[in-house]
Amino acid sequence: MRPGRLALHWKIVIGLTLGVVAGVVLNQWWTADTWSSLGVSDPASYLAGKQSEANAQAGVSAAACRMAINLTRLTGDVFLRALRFIAVPITLFALIVGVASLGDVRKLGRLGGRTLALFLITTVISIGIGLSLSRSIEPGLFVSEQKRAQLTEQRAADASARIATARQEAPRLSMWERLIAIVPTNPFDALARADMLQIVFMSVAIGIGLTLIPREASGPVIRVFEGLSGAIIELVRILMSLAPYAVFALIVPIVAGIGFDVLGALGVYCLVVVGGLALVGVLVYPGMLWILTPRGNRVGPGRFYKAVSPAMLVAFTSSSSNATLPVTIGCVRDRLGVSPEVANFVCPLGATVNMNGTALYQAVATTFLAQLYGIDLSVGDLLAIVAMATMSAIGAAGVPGASVVLLVMVLQAVHIPPDGIAIILAVDRVLDMCRTVTNITGDAAVAAVIASAEGELALESRVGAKDG
Ligand code: ASP
Secondary structure, eight states, X not given: OXXXXXXXXXXXXXXXXXXXXXXXXXXXXXXXXXXXXXXXXXXXXXXXXXXXXXGTTOOHHXXXXXXXXXXXXXXXXXXXXHHXXXXXXXXXXXXXXXXXXXXSHHHXXXXXXXXXXXXXXXXXXXXXXXXXXXXXXXXGGGSOHHHHHXXXXXXXXXXXXXXXXXXXXXXXXXXXXXXXXXXXXXXHHHHHTTOHHHHHHHHHHHHHXXXXXOHHHHHHHHHHHHHHHHHHHHHHHHHHTTHHHHHHHHHHHHHHHXXXXXXXXXXXHHHHHHHHHHHIIIIIHHHHHHHHSOGGGOOOHHXXXXXXXXXXXXXXXXXXXXXXXXXXXXXXIIITOBOHHHHHHHHHHHHHHOOHHHHHHHHHHHHHHHHHTTOOOOHHHHHHHHHHHHHHHHHOOSSTTHHHHXXXXXXXXXXXXXXXXXXXXXXXXXXXXXXXXXXXXXXXXXXXXXXXXXXXXXXXXXXXXXXX
């Protein structure tokens, strides 16, 4: 598994590029007729391996295609499942160790306060960028009435299902209910449901408990969790050697299934979202690192992005901050040089509550739909969008498509018809990939700033030293 001495992030970039190319080729040239020419009239049952009269003519070429498709799916699925399998235990173990190894509650208060303040500031700045871009470019005015009706009709069923989910969850999303729900009544239930906010709460609570009892009692417990989280990070390192193949496998079906015509119709909207995310990545994070890390050990954009790029690429293909968390911790620790204490504390917290990309997306999507429906937003509405988008970013689970359900609440808060989400669903997957990258990059940037302030950032990054 060591083809040459190419750094891991380059191998992943190559996998991703080849995957995009293969996806575009399939998207443009693989049609139902292609299956027919191979003797397959019912591709779905053929791929599932079911017997069907319709596929009686399928020959060796069809079998080879099926094998290739199933192998691609298998590689992507196994990789994602392995990362998701790791997400809950790594949050639990890393955060307990992170809090307990800080040693005293005052340090926890200082670190926790700074971390949450940076999370909040970057979230609000991201929303500001989203709102400014969307209000100056007005992407809603670039979609024709006819296209709007067509998109609404095409995705109506999917949109209703998501609105129903949002309505079911609505009572839990009132601010007080949400705050109260962070405290788990049964920690094992929280773990089983992978409720990340509750897991963060219990891990911090256990970590605090461990700092309050004598070191002789807490030491062995901390070492157990330390060993477990170290073992998991090591497993992730091994798993990452599969990443170049996995990102290929994951990206091919996504690109192959993209409706390029819809992407074109919503092109300006997509550009505003992606442009806003790019501004956050190019200005906000490097700016924050530049201002908040000292000259002697400054984290410049080159050093930062080189170290974090494997996690960004996994986030892009998985659309899940949670699934990417083990990779984020690994990159921040082993490649950026952040101490394990700070990485273990900031990254799991960030993957759960710090979603700058999601916040920006909520702001752009809301204003876009308001423009589309010809609804004027007052200053009060804009402030409501800032507040709601911030809360959504804190409350959104780090899983694919989490934003869309929360978007329904933001829309309702400013009286925009929630059925409007049907219009943006068609391009949501692509935008989800991009906003997830911004989400995890923000966690890594805050981890670097906090480590630097605590004197726990290595003098130089160690990219290459631990590549798989
Ligand atoms: N997929 C995003 C994440 O995992 C959440 C979202 O915006 O949908 O970070």
